[in-house]
Amino acid sequence: EAGVVQSPRYKIIEKKQPVAFWCNPISGHNTLYWYRQNLGQGPELLIRYENEEAVDDSQLPKDRFSAERLKGVDSTLKIQPAELGDSAVYLCASSSGTSGTISYEQYFGPGTRLTVT
Amino acid sequence: AQSVTQLDSHVSVSEGTPVLLRCNYSSSYSPSLFWYVQHPNKGLQLLLKYTSAATLVKGINGFEAEFKKSETSFHLTKPSAHMSDAAEYFCVVSAAEDTGGFKTIFGAGTRLFVKA
Numbered sequence: 001e002a003g004v005v006q007s008p009r010y011k012i013i014e015k016k017q018p019v020a021f022w023c024n025p026i027s028g029h030n031t032l033y034w035y036r037q038n039l040g041q042g043p044e045l046l047i048r049y050e051n052e053e054a055v056d057d058s059q060l061p062k063d064r065f066s067a068e069r070l071k072g073v074d075s076t077l078k079i080q081p082a083e084l085g086d087s088a089v090y091l092c093a094s095s096s097g098t099s100g101t102i103s104y105e106q107y108f109g110p111g112t113r114l115t116v117t
Numbered sequence: 118a119q120s121v122t123q124l125d126s127h128v129s130v131s132e133g134t135p136v137l138l139r140c141n142y143s144s145s146y147s148p149s150l151f152w153y154v155q156h157p158n159k160g161l162q163l164l165l166k167y168t169s170a171a172t173l174v175k176g177i178n179g180f181e182a183e184f185k186k187s188e189t190s191f192h193l194t195k196p197s198a199h200m201s202d203a204a205e206y207f208c209v210v211s212a213a214e215d216t217g218g219f220k221t222i223f224g225a226g227t228r229l230f231v232k233a
Binding site (some may be wrong): 033035040041042043044045048055056083091093098101102103104105106107108109110 | 146147149151153159160161162163166168169207211212213218219220222223224225226
């Protein structure tokens, strides 16, 4: 079974330029997450989708970040314009969501390492 | 609201000795708890999970964790460390919120060093 696929793996851009990251979740997973992980820190949630609906985007800097999950499968995260502080690893994860009080485990992609110069 | 605290940012052990990585959590509702491992320049891999079944959970590579509700802890242990265990470990809590949704919080991580 294929895991979570992300592309590109690495991206170097100059500040003020746009950048986009793509994620293909595990087949059948209705919940998709985007995280940002700064060096030496744990991942921080940016946005969570259930199918095509963004159910938690409270931590997404909406002035420059946007995301979409058309048809409830693949997702794209965009930054425009990028700032120096956006340099980080962007992780995509997927899961079967929740059932009652239980949260199912998340499966992570390899991440995209973004460097903004 | 929930939170998670990993009590040690770094832990150093000798190969063959026990490993203990500590995690405390807080949650208004019944939590699901996870431990993930991240090797350098690699993705996050699930070690084990607690989702309201047995309180002693066994995971991959000989790791296990015990859910202690009275102590709000979910410490990760392994009887004998191996050099390949050197990595960053994250404790994760996920639980319902008053708004009706779910929230997942990662701890800051514990870096495990294993000495030969």
